[in-house]
Amino acid sequence: MTSTSHIEPKEAHSQTWDNAPGARGFFSAVQHKNVGMRYMVTAFLLFLVGGVLSLLMRLQLAQSENDFLEPDTYNELFTMHGTTMMFLFAVPFLEGLASYLLPLMIGSRDLPFPRYNAFNYWCYLLGGIILYSSYIFAMVPDAGWFAYVPLSGPEFSDKAMDFWLFGLTLAEIAAVGAAIEIGVAVLRTRAPGMSLNRMPIFAWTMLAVSFTIIVAFIPLIVASVLLELDRTIGTAFFDTQSGGNPLLWQHLFWIFGHPEVYVMFLPGAAIISHVIPVHARHPLVAYPLVVVALATTAVMSLGLWVHHMYSVGLPSITLSFFTASSMAITLASGLQVFAWLATLWLGRARFTVPMMFAIGFIVTFVAGGITGVMVASVAFDQQVHDTYFVVAHFHYVLIGGMLFPVFAGLHHWWSKFTGKLYSTIAGHVSFWLIFVGFHTTFFPMHLTGLWGMPRRVYTYERELGLDFVNLLSTIGAFVLAAGVLVLTLNFVRSWFWGRPAPQDPWHGDSLEWVADSPAPSENWPAIPVVASRTPGWNPAPDDHPYAEPVREAFEHQPKEFRASPMTTVVSGEPDGAVLMPSPTLWPLVSPVGLAVIAVAMLTQWYPLSFLGILIAVVGLAGWAWRNESEFARNDLSPLAGRFPFEARGSRSIGWWAASSAAIVAVIAVATLAFSALYLQVNAAVWPVGGMVDNTLAFVAVTIALLVAAVATGWGSRRSGDVEWGTVTPGVRTAHLTTAVIALVAGAAALLLVCLVWFGGDIDPSEHAYQSSVWTLLATQSLVTLAALFGTGIAVMGRLRHRRDSRPGMLLRYSSIFWAATVATWLLTWATIDLFPRLVI
Amino acid sequence: MASGERGAARDPRARRKHLALAAIAVLASPAAWLASLWLSWGVQDFTCSAAASADSDAPAAGLFVILLVMNIVLLVLAALSGVVGWVLARHSRAATQQAESDGGNGESANRPGVLSFLGVTAAVLSLLFCYGIILITANPLVFEVCS
Structure with a gap:
């Protein structure tokens, strides 16, 4: 009896984390390991495809004046190669x-928003499918992975660029979503x-990277939308004849x-910071300095973009600002290199396969870093710009800084992923083939670049005398490909037929090595407590102050639903619990809707887009309904009486989701405002055809949005910091009343914005000013719609839950987004009405 | 260490305050550097471009002063964050030593550890970003604004 009562809770707890069997289970899985593995497998397959494209290019360049490929095909290949890889x-x-790894490394049972994680993966997959479907229709993008206008604009590019823009936008939406997921998980x-x-x-790095992605990737989504608008409805953002500017x-x-370069390099460096200590059997030297270095790199990476534009004719002082930043970032990168070298020096290195790749990384990346300092100099860059020297440099940085790691x-981590061992001999063979192949391919490109061979040109003249070095590069590329093939076959063989691996084959220092290999679906049947930087080597003592309460609340608990602890941002004190959503098909529905919209735009069969919108909205509504069902169905009283699921403010995980969504909206509109201001200061006349000036409507919109923000904020405070399950008289009415006020005020604001948008006689194709106004108003309408949707969820939650805490939280999330809506509106208004008056 | 300081180290509210201050110190110098670069570029480039596109004279002298003063203020801010970080780190180490000599363990030593880490991080970040701001500030002294 004793043993049965001991086993049952374990089994019951474990079962709550199981996926459904069969196809339904496949499509509904949301657990981080399922989604993470899908990301990795999909991305690796696309890496192989991108690699084959590069081999075709190398075949073409193996000899001068070669006709293996047509020029157009070559353009398509380098475009798809770059796009695929990046x-x-x-x-x-x-x-x-x-x-996959973060929850294991930081001791969590899942990422904080598992369904959102699945949603992001489906967006990414569908984006990739859209991009590669261009081959089916013989409309392959050919304007380069950077898609410079006017080459990618309506005048010079056909429908192919639309495939690029839609595919990419979906993939970037996924990237931003994953960044939010990762950032909140770490915090x-x-x-x-x-x-x-x-x-x-690795957790520090992914936190820094998620910040970088959120700030930097949204401008690309905005840019893609602007270009697509130029291409489809004729806006003038990049049209110099109408106030636009290709720059x-x-x-x-x-x-x-x-x-993005650092988004790739920093996680690579973090992998090395894990591999070297374990295989050198010595803790990472200068941990705080490595943290400083990666934080500095992440921040400074946001201030280097102009060094890709040294040759476009910018003022000297602008160039020198960015040269200064480009030089400063080298200090941070250097700090990490010295930390790895010191760890190797002080440790007892084992030359395992991971260690060999880590050493290969250091050699290659340092070489790439040195040429990086060279091209950060304006004088040098202007000489080698658009030559193969730059191709050599960035492949040293990207393959050295990302692929080797x-x-x-x-x-x-292979044994952690699969529970299997791979062939060490094949691993070493693959390393040497890749290392030698890489340097044979790309080192000669420094020379071809310095000797004047331009990049992105399908052939070169025999008189240039570049045949031998190019042939060398081609041979190297095939050696490199052979190495990748050996590596792939080694992994495939190991996955299906490999010997079982022990739990920790390396005697690792970090937390993931404490879990089983592969980890069970819930990762941690008992949540680990951490008392050192190397929990694998120095586990927490049993009498750690957190051990008993955490054990009481989470050991094989809860049994009816999925949950994981929440801890404070700085000290890691346990202060709550997160309800982890269970598997469902809903996160798949909205991405399908978005893909249908993309197909409608590509085929110009616009009625289909309404079906796409319908699918996307139904998907989001069903998702929200399912979420609230779980909050309604389960007993979410605080675990062990002290870890609440429903706490106020930043102690609830939804607060972080709402805040992240608000930040994304503000950055998107700020990017649009920046774009309009940039065009304005560079245009001879701004605006042309008169300003959109409707002060009365604009003031009314501001008031309506403020009412919505204040009403939801006030309503959310009515439930106070109540205990779970509390029902206070009058609170339900207050919640509903404030939500309805917000809905009415928000709807009025939306109506007014739409009236200005459609009734203001704005022709977006007339001039870049009108294009900016039109796009800003459209974006504001979307943001307001999203805020209304959020308040709608709060109303639904209020109607479904008897207790006050959850509806209060939903209203709070809604108020955060309404506050963002006010901010985006003020930015919109300033850009439409204020900047044209203030700026000459 | 004074008994008041020891008390502050163990008082949860004082610890929270110190942690918040340390977190601000960590974030301040990167923010100052970003502001320095973005504002230096934005103010200079946008003003000069606006003047050029409107065929009017650019206020070069005024811009020079704005760039210099703005960057010096940001430099001071970044340096201050480093000083705050360093002071907090020293304070935290002293508190940890005192707690250990008083027989404290576990969590009493944990939180000052975080504080010390954040303080040192803020100080080193400040050094790096001050260097970055100095490199940016020097530019208007070398190149002519709006040339």
Whole structure:
């Protein structure tokens, strides 16, 4: 009897984390390991495809004046190669790795928003499918992975660029979503006791990277929308004849593009910061300095974009500002390199396969870093711009800084992912093939670049004397490909037929090595407590102050639903619990709707877009309904009486979701406002055809939005910091009343914005000013609609829940988004009405 | 260490205040550097472009003063954050040593550890970003504004 009562709770708890069997289980899985693995497998397959494209290019360049490929085909190949590697492989793979590993590393049972994680994956997959479907229709994008206008604009590019824009936008929506997921996970769902000074470097890095993605990737989404508007409805953002400016695209693209390099490099560096200590059997030297270095790199990466634009004719002082920043960032990168070297020096290195890739990384990345300092100099960059020197530099940085670490990480954590061992001999063979192949391919490109060979040109003349070095590069590329093939086959063989691996084959220092290999669906049947920076080597004592309360609340608990602890941002003190959503198909529905909208736009069969919108809205509504069902169905009283699911403010995980959504909305509109201001200061006349001036309506919109924000904020406070299950007389009425006030005020604001938008005689194709106004008003309408949707969810929650706490929280989330709506509106108003008056 | 300081180290409210201050110190110098770069570029480039596109004279002298003063203020802010971080780190280490000598363990030593870490991080970040701001500030002294 005793043993039965001991086993049953374990089984019941474990069963709550199981996925449904069969196809339904496949499509409804939301657990981080399922989603993370899908990201990684999908991205790796696309990496192989991108690699094949590059081999075709190398075949073409193996000899001068070769006719293996037509010029147009070559353009398509370098466009799809770059796009695939940058957008569909590198960032998604790293986000997949983080999705899989982070909860294991930080002691959580799942990411904080598992359904959102699944939603992001489906968006990414559908984005990739849309991009590659261009081959089916023989409309392959060919304007480069940077898609500079006017080459990518309506005048010079056919429908192919629309595939690029829609596919990419979906993939970038996924990237921003994953960044929110990862950032909140690191800040709020760490293991009890894992204070900031005990966080794994990978977690620090992904936190920094998620910040960078949120700030830098939204401008690319905005830029893609602006370009698509230029292409479809004839706006004039990039049309110099109508007040537009092609350089706006370059600014927006590189505001995204340069940080993206660090979004790839920083996780790579973090992998190395995990691999080297374990395989050198020595804790990472200068941990605080490594944290400083990665934070500095992440921040400074946001201020380097102009060094991709040195040759476009910007003023000297502008160039020198960005040269200064480009030089300053080298200090931070150097700090990390010295920390790794010191760890190797002080440790007892084992030359395992992961260690070999880590050493390969250091050699290659340092070389790429040095050429990076060279091209950060304006004088040098203007000489080698658009030559193969730059191709060599960025492949040293990207393959050295991202691919070598990824291969190191895959070999390091392979047993954690699969529970299997791979062939060490094949691992070493693949390393040497990749290392030698890489340097044989790309080192000669420094020379071809310095000797004047331009990039993105399908052939070169025999008289240039570049045949031998190009042939060398081509041979190297095939050696590199052979290495990747050996690596892939080694992993495939191991996955299906490999020997079982022990739980911790390396004697690892971080928390993931404490879990089983592979980890069970719930990761941690008993939540670990952390008392050091190396919990794998120095576990917390049994009498740790957090051990008993956490054990009481979470050991094989709860049995009826999924849950994980919440901890404070700085100290990692357990202060609550998160309800982890269970599997469902709903996160798949909205991405399908978005893809249908994209198909409608691509085929120009616009009625289909209404079906897409309907599917997306139904998907979101069903998702929200399902969420509230779980909050209604389960007993969410505080676990062990002290870890509440429904606490106020930042102690509830939804607060972080609402705040993140608000930040995204504000950054998007701020980017639009920046774009309009940039066009304005560069235009000879602004506006042309008169200003959109409707002060009365604008004041009314402001008041209506403020009413909505204040009403929901006040309503949410009516429930106070009540205990779970409390029902206070009058609170229900107050919640409903304030929500209805917000709905009415928000609807009035939306109506007024739409009246100005449609009734103001704004022709978006007339001039860039009108284009900006039209787009800002459209965006404001969307943001207001989203806020109304949020308040609608609060109303639904109020009608479904008897207790006051959950509806109060939903109203609070709604008020946060209404506050963002006020901010976006003020930005919109200033851009439409204030800037044209203030700026000459 | 004075008994008042020891009390502050163990008082949860004082600890929270110190942690919040340390977190602000960590964030301040990166924010100052970003502001320095973005504002230096934005103010200079947008003003000069607006003047050029309107065929009017750019207020170069005024811009020079604005850039210099703005960057010096941001430099001071970044430096201050480093000083605050350093002071907090020293304070925290002293408190930890005192707690250990008083027989404290576990969590009493944990929180000052975080504080010390954040303080040191703020101080080093301040050094790096002050260097970055100095590099930016020097530019108007070398190049002509709106040239």
